[in-house]
Amino acid sequence: MTNLHRHAPLRVALVGLGTVGGGVIRLLQANAELIARRAGCPIQIVAISARDRNKDRGVDLSPYDWVDDMTTLPGRDDVDVVVELIGGADGPALTLARQCLAAGKPFVTANKAMLAHHGLDLATLAEKAGIALKYEAAVAGGIPVIKGMREGAAANEIARVYGILNGTCNYILTTMEKDKRSFDDVLKEAQELGFAEADPSFDIDGIDAAHKLTILASLAFGTELDFDNVATTGIRHVIAADIAEAAALGFRIRLVGMAQNGPEGLFQRVHPMLVPLDHPLAHVDGSLNAVVVEGNFVGRLFFQGRGAGDGPTASAVVADLIDVARDEYGDAFAMPVSALTQQQPADAGARIGRAYLRFKVKDRPGVLAEIAAAMRDAGVSIESMIQRGNHQEDGVLIAIVTHAGEERCVLDTLERLAGSDSLLQTPMVMHILD
Template sequence: MAEALRVALAGLGTVGGGVIRLLDANAELITRRAGRRIEVVAVSARDRTKDRGIDLSRFDWVDDPVALARHADADVVVELVGGSDGPALALARAALGAGKSFVTANKAMIAHHGLELAQAAEASQRALKFEAAVAGGVPVIKGLREGAAANEIGRVYGILNGTCNFILSKMEAEGRDFAEILAEAQALGYAEADPTFDIDGIDAAHKLSILASIAFGTQPAFGDLKASGIRHILAADIAEAATLGYRVRLLGIADAGAHGLFQRVHAHLVPLGHPLAHVTGSTNAVVAEGNFVGRLLFQGPGAGDGPTASAVVADLIDIARGEYGPPYAMPAAALAAQPAADSGERRGRSYVRFTVADRVGVLAEIAAAMRDAGVSIESLIQRGVSPDGSALVAIVTHEAPERSIAQALEKLRGSQSLTGEPMWMHILDA
């Protein structure tokens, strides 16, 4: 049997501890599948004294995580520190520069610096792997990069943030508003104390940028990606969607073609007949549409020590087998530089909810703004008046260019009839 693959591990949090426990628990099986042992030889973390429930005495302790790149006994470096820059990026550059393969679960770093790191990996003829960066234990990157490699992917989209999906599912099941469910999610540990990256769509945007590059063979373009989250969604929106035959989900959607590269994270109404409408809780799910394979659905736990550690170790097994390959399914030099698509030209149906003063003429004003922008209204519903004298008005449009919807909303901006910002959600085609 070949010599062991020796691993230097930076970060001993939930996932880092999970990687060590998994390598210990499944050591024999992993050895048989990898063709050689995979063993951790060195670790680094912030606090040497913290009890992590793992025997760390068998590993070399390195105070500076970047120094792991120079560890003489390590063949591969695993980074589980996090952050798009700082020590994580310094370690990635140093490891690949030192001729070591590199594995990470760091979606922010790959979204911002993936092309540079892929070029460095290819130059040093070493592996750069990041399966755990998207959808935790769901093998969606491997599925796109390898299983669907022969297909032209027309569109990739899905539920990419478990925190948001947990919140929306609870709002749907219990009829409660966002702020109340968010507080509960934080108490349960499903949401961070500062949940901004999750609830404003940034975490999902990082993941979507990675998927888009692999799916379409384009250079990563996180800077062109538009993202919004779920903090302004009301229980009333979810109830209204249900009466119309939809469920509300935060989706990341990307496609590429003659129009350029389109990438967006935005709340959508998903038809009940679509599989994403039935993805609940903290589960992630990704749909890829190939021209020969058809619709593929990848679904499973998107976070946690077990699922994420599973993806990290799967990457280590590939490296142990000598399976390197280009990180983005094709050499970095072959990745196309696509311009950002103009979202205003995209056509579709929309749901728009207004909070309005309960007085004569409000509905006519909304209808006139839509008419003047060339938007046809499919349905318009007004619900009861609240104690503060406001009412909710929800409209569903016929198919129209997004630019026209935006023009109608701009026309209504500053209207005395509106008592709050409109909530605009796209309707996913089935």
């Protein structure tokens, strides 16, 4: 409880002055008095560094010491903590992180890619130095879900953690849903509005969500970070008709990152799922993020909020700084790195669940019989099916929801149909959140 006796300011070096960096500066200015009361001391930026000194960022940078060479920051005695908002799994961010932690300088970051790939190394360095490595902003922006899992749900054995971890994808999917528009059309608009990057693949191919899921899984299960075994599918192949048919069947489509642990191993997957209307994730709209944690005593916890943007992300960065100022922090992944277990990846094929399959087929007799036979032979049982009249210019859509069964049987169905000249495109498979 050293904060009662701490009065000297916490001195911060801020590296990276993009949207979030600017937000951190604005937040520390706007809420300075309140933050000092809560943190037990003022939190002051003393030094800043970024690539381009001359870019207009809409905030007054003159009070801060501009540093061209960020590698000088870890060694400065007038810096108590370094905040890294550069991004990127490797390169300058990783160099800076290693330097800081090796030099015994507490380190706060929003860099999910770096943590997903190098989190254990960095946590080991922090542990050796007995200092803070904090990253609330790395997952789900302003939602305090790292804290919620590391501390709030810490008493629980956690069965599953899952959620909507990428605001860009959720904006695209829910806009497609609301306006009945195509993926390409909505993506283009999102790019024009600044909600999606010029190169959107990190978001829409699910990689960003996979980074975040990797971190959540480690916190949930006490397992080592294992990004390489996250099976990742993005939303590029979700078409407007999928959303319409899913709605007709009582579902909404969301990009869900899910991790589950058990005797069968660690399962980690990011992919578009059908979410039943009575599940809270079905009501997460626009660019919001949400995380569900299922613990053996607490039951289902649901956290929702803004997962990106300067304000929410800055809120999480500064929450970390307040924890550092209060001296209320500990192991980055909730326990010493040596206590984390290595877990084998689970065989997804053995998972039991319902699935949605969508086929685009030639409009001719016998096609449905062919699909139905493949499903029968693969042991897949049909719960419901929709085939609309020929409103597609070049074929017919068939949407099927299966009864619960092993995922391998669904894959087997597709293998049996592979090469069939009845199919006009690769079938789409999405699993159902139950």
